[in-house]
Amino acid sequence: MSPARVAVVACDTYEPAVVDAAVGRAIGLLGGAERFVSAGERIVLKPNLLVASTPEKAVTTHPSVFAAVARVLAEAGTMLTWGDSPGFGSTAGVGKRAGLVAEAARLGVRTADFSHGREVPFPEGALIKRFTLAEGVLEADGLVSLPKLKTHALTRMTGAVKNQFGCIPGMLKGEFHTRMPDVDRFSQMLVDLNRLIAPRLVVMDAVVAMEGNGPRGGDPRHVGVLLVSDDPVAVDALGCRIMNLDPALVGTVSWGERLGLGSASDIEILGDELPIFADYVVNRSAGSTTGGGIGSPLGKRLLAPRPFIVSERCTQCGTCVLVCPMEPKAVTFPGGDRSHTPEHDYGLCIRCYCCQEMCPERAIEVKTPLLGRLIRRT
Numbered sequence: 001m002s003p004a005r006v007a008v009v010a011c012d013t014y015e016p017a018v019v020d021a022a023v024g025r026a027i028g029l030l031g032g033a034e035r036f037v038s039a040g041e042r043i044v045l046k047p048n049l050l051v052a053s054t055p056e057k058a059v060t061t062h063p064s065v066f067a068a069v070a071r072v073l074a075e076a077g078t079m080l081t082w083g084d085s086p087g088f089g090s091t092a093g094v095g096k097r098a099g100l101v102a103e104a105a106r107l108g109v110r111t112a113d114f115s116h117g118r119e120v121p122f123p124e125g126a127l128i129k130r131f132t133l134a135e136g137v138l139e140a141d142g143l144v145s146l147p148k149l150k151t152h153a154l155t156r157m158t159g160a161v162k163n164q165f166g167c168i169p170g171m172l173k174g175e176f177h178t179r180m181p182d183v184d185r186f187s188q189m190l191v192d193l194n195r196l197i198a199p200r201l202v203v204m205d206a207v208v209a210m211e212g213n214g215p216r217g218g219d220p221r222h223v224g225v226l227l228v229s230d231d232p233v234a235v236d237a238l239g240c241r242i243m244n245l246d247p248a249l250v251g252t253v254s255w256g257e258r259l260g261l262g263s264a265s266d267i268e269i270l271g272d273e274l275p276i277f278a279d280y281v282v283n284r285s286a287g288s289t290t291g292g293g294i295g296s297p298l299g300k301r302l303l304a305p306r307p308f309i310v311s312e313r314c315t316q317c318g319t320c321v322l323v324c325p326m327e328p329k330a331v332t333f334p335g336g337d338r339s340h341t342p343e344h345d346y347g348l349c350i351r352c353y354c355c356q357e358m359c360p361e362r363a364i365e366v367k368t369p370l371l372g373r374l375i376r377r378t
């Protein structure tokens, strides 16, 4: 089998002319847009619109990257739409804050329906045999994925494979967390989802990435590249290398290779040198992020990493309670009193980290209990 080909192209700023040139060069290195799309096809652009946030926070795909890719695909004669199902908030509201609504309007790219969905059988799925996909994905002939390189409490790194999770509309995403609370099974589900959608092309925005308490509450980190390929596993494997993170620790990458979605080990890099940041702030510990393999519920409670609220930063907004997929909720206001900081029930908590992901105040961190830290050291 021939190696996966990934164009790594230096892009130091989000200056539109610089990004346009970098995207054009990257797609050119791969043989041109016509290798991935045909004139007259309906292509849906899928940026990362996790939650309402302005571009400089590095939470969402930058509008310059969105616009540059849209221009290249429009020149190739495609009919473009765009959309995402955010973790919290509406596509219109989140897209407006991220600067994408304005870019899409300027370029004449219609908004696709990511609020409603239809069930699609997928008998080839290794773990999941049917998915409900957004109408906007089903109506298109193909999808071009525009992920952002970020850290993630559950999957350590979020990038190309995880970006397609937003093709599942609304609250249905939460069901996957409760049905498969272990990160290993969750990663297999994401790989199946990508095998079904089969993105035509991935353009990863790693100009300014995120490190630390990602994917929302982390810190921007200037990386200065775009990664472009038709292989989402290869893009994510290189994303891991940028973070100095072993790709074998990332389920979406290891399962992605094992289930035939793409290649993590045989990659041909075209273009520029891949930057590697030895000091990138990311979870490199070998232990499971969800406590998988620990065994008893008590063991998990004592050893597994857990979300933890820094009460000084909490504004009692209630987002964490709202997004927790558990019933009864694993994070609640004590006694229902909204003037107090919410509290976690670690017996109920499945470690999906949706609360940490969505907290608008960066008030939720993920910590491993002392016993777990001691055991990992031995």
Ligand code: SF4
Pocket (backbone or CB within 6 Å): 309, 313, 314, 315, 316, 317, 318, 319, 320, 321, 342, 358, 359, 360, 361, 362, 363, 364
């Ligand atoms: S989401 Fe964050 S700020 Fe809002 S109540 Fe929960 S911990 Fe506090």
Ligand code: SF4
Pocket (backbone or CB within 6 Å): 307, 323, 324, 325, 326, 329, 330, 331, 344, 348, 349, 350, 351, 352, 353, 354, 355, 356
């Ligand atoms: S409390 Fe947080 S980590 Fe635990 S199940 Fe709820 S959302 Fe997930």
